[in-house]
Amino acid sequence: MTSIFDSLQESLAFLNLDLFMLLSLISLLGGTVIFLVMAVNALVAVYFERKVSAFMQDRLGPMEVGILGFKGGKKFWGGIGQTLADAIKLLTKEDILPKSSDKFLMILAPFIIFSGAFLTFIGLPFAQNIVISDFNIGLFYIVAMSSVGVIGIILAGWSSNNKWSLYGAMRAAAQIISYEIPIGLSLLLVVIVSGSLHLGDIVQWQETNRWFIFHSPFAFLAFFIYFISTVAETNRTPFDIPEAESELVAGWMTEYSGFRWALFFLSEYANMLIVCIVASIVFLGGWLSPLHLINIFPESWYILDGPALGFFWVSLKAVILIFVMMWFRWTFPRLRVDQLMYVCWKVFIPFALANLFFVSLWELIF
Amino acid sequence: MEANLVDKSVIETGEMVLNMGPQHPSTHGVLRLKIHTDGEIVSQIEPVIGYLHRCFEKHCEKLSYEQIVPFTDRCDYLASMHMDHAYSIAVEKLLDIELPDRVEYIRVIIAELQRIASHLVAVGTFGLDVGAITPFTWTIRDRERVLDLFETLCGARLLYNYIWPGGVSHDLPPKFIERALDFLDYFDPQIDELNNLLTTNKIFIERTADVGILPPEVGINFGVSGPSLRGSGVNFDLRKNEPYSIYSKFDFDVPVGKGEMGTIGDTWDRYYVRVLEMRESAKIIRQACAELPGGDVHAALPKKIRPNAGEVYGRYESARGDVGFYIMSNGKNIPMRVKMRSPAFCNLSVLSEISEGWMISDVIAILGSLDIVLGEIDR
Numbered sequence: 001m002t003s004i005f006d007s008l009q010e011s012l013a014f015l016n017l018d019l020f021m022l023l024s025l026i027s028l029l030g031g032t033v034i035f036l037v038m039a040v041n042a043l044v045a046v047y048f049e050r051k052v053s054a055f056m057q058d059r060l061g062p063m064e065v066g067i068l069g070f071k072g073g074k075k076f077w078g079g080i081g082q083t084l085a086d087a088i089k090l091l092t093k094e095d096i097l098p099k100s101s102d103k104f105l106m107i108l109a110p111f112i113i114f115s116g117a118f119l120t121f122i123g124l125p126f127a128q129n130i131v132i133s134d135f136n137i138g139l140f141y142i143v144a145m146s147s148v149g150v151i152g153i154i155l156a157g158w159s160s161n162n163k164w165s166l167y168g169a170m171r172a173a174a175q176i177i178s179y180e181i182p183i184g185l186s187l188l189l190v191v192i193v194s195g196s197l198h199l200g201d202i203v204q205w206q207e208t209n210r211w212f213i214f215h216s217p218f219a220f221l222a223f224f225i226y227f228i229s230t231v232a233e234t235n236r237t238p239f240d241i242p243e244a245e246s247e248l249v250a251g252w253m254t255e256y257s258g259f260r261w262a263l264f265f266l267s268e269y270a271n272m273l274i275v276c277i278v279a280s281i282v283f284l285g286g287w288l289s290p291l292h293l294i295n296i297f298p299e300s301w302y303i304l305d306g307p308a309l310g311f312f313w314v315s316l317k318a319v320i321l322i323f324v325m326m327w328f329r330w331t332f333p334r335l336r337v338d339q340l341m342y343v344c345w346k347v348f349i350p351f352a353l354a355n356l357f358f359v360s361l362w363e364l365i366f
Numbered sequence: 367m368e369a370n371l372v373d374k375s376v377i378e379t380g381e382m383v384l385n386m387g388p389q390h391p392s393t394h395g396v397l398r399l400k401i402h403t404d405g406e407i408v409s410q411i412e413p414v415i416g417y418l419h420r421c422f423e424k425h426c427e428k429l430s431y432e433q434i435v436p437f438t439d440r441c442d443y444l445a446s447m448h449m450d451h452a453y454s455i456a457v458e459k460l461l462d463i464e465l466p467d468r469v470e471y472i473r474v475i476i477a478e479l480q481r482i483a484s485h486l487v488a489v490g491t492f493g494l495d496v497g498a499i500t501p502f503t504w505t506i507r508d509r510e511r512v513l514d515l516f517e518t519l520c521g522a523r524l525l526y527n528y529i530w531p532g533g534v535s536h537d538l539p540p541k542f543i544e545r546a547l548d549f550l551d552y553f554d555p556q557i558d559e560l561n562n563l564l565t566t567n568k569i570f571i572e573r574t575a576d577v578g579i580l581p582p583e584v585g586i587n588f589g590v591s592g593p594s595l596r597g598s599g600v601n602f603d604l605r606k607n608e609p610y611s612i613y614s615k616f617d618f619d620v621p622v623g624k625g626e627m628g629t630i631g632d633t634w635d636r637y638y639v640r641v642l643e644m645r646e647s648a649k650i651i652r653q654a655c656a657e658l659p660g661g662d663v664h665a666a667l668p669k670k671i672r673p674n675a676g677e678v679y680g681r682y683e684s685a686r687g688d689v690g691f692y693i694m695s696n697g698k699n700i701p702m703r704v705k706m707r708s709p710a711f712c713n714l715s716v717l718s719e720i721s722e723g724w725m726i727s728d729v730i731a732i733l734g735s736l737d738i739v740l741g742e743i744d745r
Contacts, residue, residue, distance in 0.1 A: 058503060058504065058507055167406075244497060246391050249390065330499060332567065333497040334498075334727075335573070336725060337406055
């Protein structure tokens with residue numbers, strides 16, 4: 001199995017650079033690609049979220065900046081340039097650091113959060129072989145890297161020297177650390193069954209057997225535990241208590257503005273993409289096409305199954321999951337902090353543990 | 367690094383004073399709450415008011431009776447018609463004038479439409495307080511229809527100056543009744559939709575049921591009134607208990623909190639009483655529209671308001687509770703003293719009593735369920 005990193009190393013061999021220079025060049029290229037993916041993802045996802053929320057709330061959403069088309073004399077699906085305009089606004093905004101804040105930590109915090117999301121993308125495959133670097137412990141790496149961000153959140157909340165930020169940071173720390181446990185336990189189930197931490201192998205297993213979500217009733221449950229926990233992990237409604245705008249103003253982001261706030265935003269949407277891609281790879285067959293689930297389609301349709309369309313299937317599954325997350329956000333009220341902990345420690349973790357036990361039994365029996 | 371952020375020689379735990387407001391998304395205006403917290407648990411709350419003080423009562427001592435009406439509008443800006451109506455009733459009592467039937471019917475129709483509009487805001491923002499954003503946009507969309515009706519009525523959308531002592535400023539515009547009934551037909555299913563989305567949502571119930579319980583006797587002692595008191599199961603509604611205008615002619619129920627989801631008097635009850643009251647208001651409007659008599663709305667309008675010396679107290683059931691106008695006259699065209707009893711002020715006073723021991727998130731929910739309007743508290 002190859003990765004972008006390996007293939008770049010081969011194709012750039014003609015430059016005759018020494019190893020250090022070559023690796024630096026490749027890292028730079030890879031980093032640029034990741035950054036572009038994150039930026040484009042944020043632009044598209046924000047626009048998507050605004051339109052989804054507008055649809056659910058009987059509004060139009062952004063309509064003015066950049067008009068895609070006219071239909072019957074009326075603008076429709078407009079405002080495509082809105083998020084771009086917002087990004088430019090954020091980047092050109094005055095940079096404000098509160099006087100009494102801990103300036104070093106306050107500047108550092110967004111970069112820690114950003115690097116958490118950024119580093120995760122290195123091990124995240126978008127399709128077969130489309131991965132920056134192919135780790136054989138990919139799943140472990142992703143879970144580890146996605147918990148780096150919480151350090152940045154605590155730093156951001158503490159260094160702002162604002163009580164609302166502090167509350168937000170404490171809540172976020174408690175929440176993210178707690179919800180990593182059910183996430184880890186549900187992913188562990190997949191690892192037990194497939195016998196590998198390598199995401200490619202996990203999809204390989206699903207290709208020879210079946211999608212993990214259909215592996216057993218326990219895997220089905222594990223998918224839901226994983227998905228709901230990731231909603232909490234990415235701080236989205238109904239688990240958005242760290243930035244609950246009606247309680248904590250903006251939580252740990254209260255004192256941030258401009259570019260640093262944009263970094264938070266970028267990381268938030270990047271995290272959403274990451275958890276949804278992981279869910280689609282681990283539970284929903286990754287780059288396998290769903291056409292194989294029910295064998296009623298004519299043979300010629302299976303051309304959609306080819307490796308070229310792997311990227312399409314991963315994205316489609318991830319986008320559907322992202323849509324469900326947005327659906328949650330615009331439908332549900334917010335939980336209280338103790339109820340959130342209750343759901344995690346008294347519902348998800350026992351169920352995830354029981355799941356793990358029963359799926360091991362299942363594997364023994366069948 | 368400048369300045370030591372914390373004294374590192376001693377680390378002790380203690381209460382933290384959290385300053386919520388006056389600029390905060392959920393204090394419903396410019397209310398400031400000094401919250402003493404132990405972690406997330408609230409141990410004491412001190413509401414600080416007065417950021418919107420406009421000397422309403424002092425102004426009234428310099429203005430003629432007619433000129434006070436626009437000022438009453440600005441007290442409870444979410445239910446301006448109620449304020450106009452309450453003030454007009456007090457002045458009419460002072461003048462001792464009989465109103466034409468048509469005026470009374472129009473006033474009732476308008477007041478109940480206003481109650482729907484005001485409760486829609488209360489219900490929507492309460493959803494917002496517990497984190498549900500979509501119900502707010504839905505209720506605001508429906509309120510828009512009421513505001514459109516009022517716009518055809520008097521040209522204004524928020525501060526109407528419509529109900530005057532002795533009558534109303536304009537007769538109903540053509541087709542107003544049809545449009546009002548159209549709105550009611552449209553509105554009834556919307557309440558069901560709201561109930562499906564928010565009222566019966568499991569998370570919403572978890573957040574609001576059994577939270578911030580207001581026992582009836584505490585509510586009465588603090589002078590709480592309106593839906594906030596009825597949420598505690600106290601059947602007290604001035605429209606029934608002390609009928610003014612022509613409310614005694616109509617058949618409607620007074621919804622009270624029954625503790626369906628938790629304990630009687632919790633935030634869910636206070637919320638749900640408002641939802642039910644919107645249906646009752648719709649019922650009253652339908653009856654009033656069916657019986658609307660003809661006549662001249664300006665027939666009883668006094669040319670000049672110059673009451674005899676004396677004093678009067680008019681009570682009125684507004685969307686927030688028991689509004690009272692106490693007016694003293696010394697025989698001039700300017701009142702000697704106007705005192706307003708603000709229901710939201712009394713409702714706010716109970717906040718610290720019922721929210722101690724709850725979490726910060728609950729304080730927001732409790733405050734939202736009391737449905738305060740700072741314009742009326744500060745006057």
